[in-house]
Amino acid sequence: RLYSIASTRHGDDLAGNTVSLCVRQLQYEKEGETINGVCSTFLCDIKPGAKVKITGPVGKEMLLPADEDANVIMLATGTGIAPMRTYLRRMFEPAEREQNGWHFKGKAWLFMGAPTTANLLYDADFEHYQSQFPENFRYTKAISREQQNAKGGRMYIQDRVSENADEIFAMIENPKTHVYMCGLRGMEPGIDEAMTAAAAAKAKAAAKGKAFDEKAALAEAKKDLESNDVDRMKAAMDKLTAVGAELYQEVQKTAQAAGPAEGEKPAGAKPEGGAKKTEKKADVVDADFEVV
Helix, strand or coil: CCCCECCCCCCCCCCCCCCCECCCCCEEEECCEEEECHHHHHHHHCCCCCEEEEEECCCCCCCCCCCCCCEEEEEEEHHHHHHHHHHHHHHHCHHHHHHHCCCCCCCEEEEEEECCHHHCCCHHHHHHHHHHCCCCEEEEEEECCCCECCCCCECCHHHHHHHCHHHHHHHHCCCCEEEEEECCCCHHHHHHHHHHHHHHHHHHHHHHHHHHHHHHHHHHHHHHHCCCCHHHHHHHHHHHHHHHHHHHHHHHHHHHHHCCCCCCCCCCCCCCCCCCCCCCCCCCEEEEEECC
16 A cells, blocks of 8 residues: 655654654445455554554655745645645754755645545644745645535635636746645546636736737827828837737747647657657665554
């Protein structure tokens, strides 16, 4: 069974020899019988001092950017908060900042989804970080069984994303912004839909503003051409040339975005069977750990 690590490489005690996991016991009813998840129950029931065999890391790495001025958006549900806790400890725990020599100066925004307030893991820690670093950290909660969305339904993490879509999209446009997601796969379509709507709204507003600017420029150029003033007429011609060049570029961009016609290969396309994408696999380490 794979579990995300909820502590930095230094461990919660900063001694470098502990690993913290965030585990929720799986339990459900089937034909009148209570079924307990094998691995989660084992981990939840073991006693301090017990020996546990672990192996890892496994899968893709989720690393923070080296840039201290980067922006980080985190979206998590349930135990998916584990890696986010690691990031936030690295960003805002004084001892972690000193040991790493890395002092986060950007904007970090955590969206946390849970069914009830009691299910908000590490909530007190995150509230503390927000109070200590109000300019650098923002904490937004989606509590499905206690809060309502704009339509009167349950509040899920994708609803919070929709509410803040403009701000999130503005951050994403910044190349220094990185987005991390962990938790229930079901939140992905809602988040994608919210961001798509925000992008479409922004593009529409930008196009409307651009059309207004072009009309104003043309109207002003017409007045200048009718003025019989040589300098104003020359300036008008320059404006018309600039507007025409912008319109041509927009047409070119639209054509490129539409892609090649059916059956036509894009320019520079390589024949099939070309280079293959490879992924670097993380080293896997087996180790014995004592439960504390």
